[in-house]
Amino acid sequence: MILSKLVLLKYQFVISSLDPVEVYMLGIEINRQSEVSLKRQIYHKLRDYILDGRIAAGEPLPSTRELAKDLAVSRNTICEAYDMLLAEGFVLSSQGAPTRVAEGLSIPKESSEEFLQKESQSYDNIKADFRTGQPDLRYFPRYMWNRILYKAMDEMPLYQFGYSGPDGLTQLREEISGWLFRSRGIKVDPCDIFITVGATYGLHLISGMLYEEGKEILMEDPCHMGMLRALRNKGYPVCPVPVDEHGMIIEHLDGKAAWAIYVTPSHQFPLGGILPAGRRAGLIRFARENGIYIIEDDYDSEFRYCGEPIAPLYSMDPQRVIYVGTFSKVLFPALRIGYVLLPRQLHKKWRYLRTHTDVQNPPFEQAALAEFLRSRKIDRHVLKMKRLYGERRKALLLALAEQFGNTWHSWGDATGLHIAVEFPGMQFGYEFLHKCKTNGIILKSVEYHSICKGKHLDKLLLGYGHMEIDEINKGISVLNKFITSI
Template sequence: MWGIELRRSGDISLTRQIYQSLKEQITRGYILSGEALPSTRELAKQLGVSRNTVCEAYEMLLAEGDVVSSQGSPTRVAEGVCVDLPPHAEPMETLTPSTPPIRANFQTGQPDLRHFPRFQWSQLLRKAYEEMPLDQFGYTGPEGLPKLREEIAAWLFRSKGLTVRSQDIFITAGATQALHLISEMLCHRAKGIIIEDPCHMGMLRVLRSKEVTVYPVPVDEHGLQTEQLEPWNAGAIYVTPSHQFPLGGILPANRRAVLIRFARENHLYIIEDDYDSEFRYCGEPVAPLYAMDPQRVIYVGTFSKILFPALRVGYAVLPPTLHRQWKYLRTHTDVQSPPFEQAALAEYLGSRKLDRHVQKMRRLYGERRKLLLSLLKDTFGTGWRPWGDAAGLHIALAFQGFYFDQEFIQRSKQAGIFCTSVDDHSICKGRHLDKLLLGYGHLEPDEIRKGISLLYELMNGHT
């Protein structure tokens, strides 16, 4: 009746079913403008429902202007309400060519989640939730929880000797968001950015998605080649001085001095991305560039590598000149971070459990690095050398006489080996074709062993 088929067992109220059915017919032009709907009494009888149910449906149509009604005359379809529904698009099947299962995963930037103190963290989260004051379930501002900002300041002091005021620390949803917001702040109005080449592809993609002009500066085993800096029309320089990504160099003191002077002379901000320097296997963490000029350097850190990526908590240390703009931008980007993870992390830092976790993981990752290097030596003999400082969750390796081009990477995928080359991360292609990147932090000894053996087979043409 009237094209209305009621399902009485479903989730949807009868009123809504009547309303939807009529609405659809009106929109599709099955009931034309000016045409009268049946009286509510009549339709209720036909459908076997209460008159009230039909009245409500008609009121909804009336409120939305699909129908018009005046005292004493029937309810009629309004003018100009018909729209032909477009054919529903075919579901997009994402047909990816079948790739063989991964047998060795040398992806970079992956912490070992199996060693994450899951139970401890569960208790902290629960406590954080239960003790959270009610007003913090509402909007609490773009800066982040004051307690977490204080704990990060204390931690930066005891782990890296940095003196940072907590009010200069702004919590973010991870380092990527920090870099996204900073480049929004500093690289608009045709201002470009100076970056290391090779660099982290993710960072490069953040910049490219904003159509920011990129000025690449080559990197050698000591990091950014500061003698190649030129006063381009840039708003910032992006660097990874504690552990260059991906080549692993520590920026030496003389280059640091040049960099700071260059930034001052050209009125640029330096973005210092300290993505994994907690994991340094000889000596203690490198002193951040930030200490040399807190007015000029924006320090970016993350807990994705220390704890787990899905935590989505990072931070940026900003000079006061940028506070106001940052708060405005963050508010209008995604308002703020959720408070529970922040409170749990504050507690984890305050109790020094994070320090102990870092220590434990540093030992573990250090052993894996050692194993990887000794296996490489045993398997490949000479003809290869590691690049960069003994730090982080990955290593760059140069192999004499090998070229890790796109064809190799494709071939390795077919062999079930997931790895990237330094060339993948290069803006100016071809300079680092002899270098491969192996992420090892997340791999158990057996996985490392198997991976190296598979890699050897691939590189020596046995697959």
Template sequence: MWGIKLHHRAEISLSRQIFLSLKERILTGQMSQGEALPSTRELAKSLGVSRNTVCAAYDTLLTEGFLVSRQGAPTRVAQGLHIEHRQAFRTESLPTQRKKPLVWWDFKTGQPDLSHFPWQLWRQMLRQAAENLPADQLGYSGPKGYEPLCQEIARWLLRSRSMEVKAEDVFITAGATQALHLLTGLLYQEGQAFALESPSHPAIHTMAASKGYPLHWMPVDQQGADIGALTGKAISAVYVTPSHQFPLGGILPADRRAALIRLAVKNNFYIIEDDYDSEFRYSGSPVSPIYSMDCSQVVYVGTFSKTLFPALRLGFAVLPKALQAKWKHARTFTDVQNPILEQAALAEFLHKRKLDKHVRRMRQLYGEKRKLLLRSVKGAFGSSVHPWGDVSGLHLALQFPGREFGEQFVRDSRQAGIKAVPLARYCPSQTNHKDKLLLGYGHLSPGQILEGIKALRQLLEKTGLFSPA
């Protein structure tokens, strides 16, 4: 009856099936407004179900306004419900996409080696957090973050960076990306540009540009950003990666740092210091952050994506007092807070010095991989290729003087099963540094590094981008 077909073994209840079927017929005009429905007894008999099942369906239709009912009169379809269904917008048929070739040698950047992470210990700490967290911590805790974690991060920064930070100034984020997203909104001043390194990571300039904020680019050399490019410019904030410039790898020297601080104080703008992987320095101690020179105009942003694992989505920002109220407001109406279990587990991980131990171990492993990669590059290309950057991080920039790596190289490398990114992609115009490739190595095994560089040389010989002497 009424074209209703019931499926007795379906996941959806029979009453819900009746409701959905009648609703569809009302909206499409198969049942006209004002049309009377059969009695619940009649419809139940015709469908072979109990009257209560039909009553439940009718009640839902009445509640949502699809039917109207008056005592002593039949139940009828409500007025004004017919929706003219138009044919879905059709685009021109696209050519069938070819299946993407497999990538055997993936030199992507910023990827830690997760095979050495102490997963069993981490799971144990997650269980302890679930068992020990008091009930009042499972509600809305606010935008600052789990306070014990803020305290442990302050202690971690003192141990690892010699930074004297108060826990009250530490704010937990969903990774560095969220911190940068919030900061672009908080720090923008009408008509004044965000100053960014060129080349740089696309995250912050994508966020700023998507909001319509003007950008000003600072050229980068082997020592980092050219601070002189800021002279006379109206600036909202300056974004820098001074401890290990991304992607060229230089360290911003003290005189440039001091010049940047003087400009920030004089012109009343903030410096966003992104310290994304300085734990992994393979010669000497970690580089001191700008924050340690003068914290009044610096927002220090850190993340645990490289030291632990990216899916954790935990980072932090150390905020000057003047920004904290605005930050709390913005974060409250963005996503309120981070998941509490991961924060509590990380606080314990830091408290028991497990992160210290893990970083020491990974620093040694990554340092060995870096040496192997450099030896492999020298063996494959000789002295014709020049590595850029300090002895830090999880990637290398390699310069091939006189060569250019463009989109054709990207296509050729993918076909060869290699993922190696031209560094020009990180430049705003993609016209600078065209002779450089970016190779990440942290996640690769020694065998993958050796075979990957061998495959890269074969590709460059084949495409005419390298000729053996």
């Protein structure tokens, strides 16, 4: 009998006879109490040995009789495991010859454990966490949401358990229309509202509808890095348009051959400016003259601390502006429900594209969100969180003044869940961010979100929505000590 040269020990027994896991020839472990069948356990182990090269190409496997004896299982179990390997092409078998490993199967393992260890170390021993776009999930009414979700699923008509189409649930679109009127003061026909899996996914679909070969999308610089990557990953060229404290500088649009313009006019990300009426009008004129659309991302503008939310650009020209909104920051990111307000002429394209990607959002969360909106629970939740975030914003500004004196100033409007802070004369490049990370300080710079590098090296982004006031004070103190030490 020819056995693999890797079989060094015929038997290896476990220490305790009570342990259900037994170790045998080739180091195969079988667990007789597992829900996974013995044949599949044996198949998995042999397959793994073949893939990682412990059993080399051309080497024979033990005979089914010998391996069955060593593992104390029936020969049929081994035959079935070998048949699975044979069916998938891991081994070759011929009459009167041993079963041998096929050629070209070895795949050396990557050091995934090291990679995972490095990733986990990134967030070990965090001393200050200033990540942006992080709502405080501790204050979300989970019990209330669970009750609404259960009730919505229990009462949902059976036909909605199937494919309900690319538009979204009718009742949710109607409630979003009411929400937009209450919170933004804009009237939207529910049939112009389409449900998406968040704002970034909405941008994926919109760009797929509008893209024209040989043209670029005009995009604020700096901008939301997630949106920029979404476009670049699709191979679409991006033309950066600089911003100032008021948002996109529209004079830089002249002469550009574009298929769309992407803006965050109510709260520019990341600098926080509000696009003034004159620039908004100029932006719409440019879009009309060039026959293109404006993609308006209404980024976390629900949380404005010195007045009502800014009216969307959409209200000035619903046929030229595509509005993208989301409930990720208002409720919780895992909800993955956003929405797009589309001009009528784009409805057909949207439905076709969505139908041939993922068809629809799950209906249960849509129904629950519709009830959350209908009962005005979202209005009360937003009001509560707005007060909370407003207090934290004040605490952050006070902590900056106490720790850094007058060596800094903030950018933008009092809106959102982060502050852009400029430290004149300082530079916060990649090396600085890396040192912060290794020292337990989690943050991003404006430079990180810039398309054209080198213009905003002196600005940091400090998220505060998820931090208690004592965490904010401690974090700014840690940041001050770190900056003065380098």
